[in-house]
Amino acid sequence: MQNKNNEMMSEYLKKFLKEPPLLLRNFHYEDVLEFLQLGVEERYISGDAILNESENVNSAYLVADGKVAIWKDNIQLATLSEGNFLGEAFLFSKNSRMAKVTAEGDCILLRYERYDALNFFRKKPEKLFNIFTKNIIEIQQRKISNMNVQLLNLKKRLLNDNNW
Numbered sequence: 001m002q003n004k005n006n007e008m009m010s011e012y013l014k015k016f017l018k019e020p021p022l023l024l025r026n027f028h029y030e031d032v033l034e035f036l037q038l039g040v041e042e043r044y045i046s047g048d049a050i051l052n053e054s055e056n057v058n059s060a061y062l063v064a065d066g067k068v069a070i071w072k073d074n075i076q077l078a079t080l081s082e083g084n085f086l087g088e089a090f091l092f093s094k095n096s097r098m099a100k101v102t103a104e105g106d107c108i109l110l111r112y113e114r115y116d117a118l119n120f121f122r123k124k125p126e127k128l129f130n131i132f133t134k135n136i137i138e139i140q141q142r143k144i145s146n147m148n149v150q151l152l153n154l155k156k157r158l159l160n161d162n163n164w
Contacts, residue, residue, distance in 0.1 A: 012064040012082075013037075021062060021083045022139055026131050031124065036062075038111025038120055044103035051086065051101040058114045060090040063074060066107025071100040078146075088136050090114055111128070 013036055016024075020032045027035065028044055039062060044050055050061070050068060063084050070078040070086075077099060080086065086101055121129045 003013055016064075016083065019083070021085060023062075023085045023088050023135050025135055027128065030127060035117075036110070037118060038116050039064075039112050040137065042109050044107050044109065044113055046103055046105045048103040049100065050103060050109065051097050051099075053097055053100050055096060055097045057090050057093050058093055060087040060112045060117075061101075062086075062112070064108045067104040068109070069102050069104045071137070072098070085139070090138055091117055092136075116137060117159055123136040131137050 013033070016036055017029065018030060020027060024032050024035055041064070042061075044066075046097075053072075063080055063082050063086070065082060066080045067079050068086065069076050070080065086109075087097070090112070121132065
């Protein structure tokens with residue numbers, strides 16, 4: 001579902017070029033633009049399933065417009081908005097997806113295939129791939145920190161409920 005409407009595409013390109021997604025932070029402007037252009041636009045309407053658990057990981061998604069919800073066992077774990085990536089470790093992991101992702105309202109995502117991304121980095125200096133890897137680690141650390149906060153809050157609530 002690649003978009004032929006360059007006006008719409010240029011809107012999020014402009015936005016992401018001014019403030020690159022965390023995964024592309026510290027890339028040169030030209031590299032950010034070239035990587036963004038690898039993405040294939042996909043549009044979803046509210047409630048659409050974008051990813052399902054147990055699918056093999058061979059692509060990543062950038063939320064270009066709107067929001068998506070992350071679900072596990074019918075419990076919403078998170079909401080991701082514009083500029084966030086789903087499956088950012090796709091170059092390293094061939095495991096199954098760990099959660100279901102649905103559109104929360106109408107949204108536009110850019111899909112990046114492992115093969116295309118690897119070819120992009122093969123043509124670039126090794127330093128760029130190192131920056132990309134550091135960005136993935138930072139994103140993963142943020143996710144772990146966020147999960148720790150959620151776990152702590154849940155434990156506090158459980159302890160408070162048991163004290164009554």
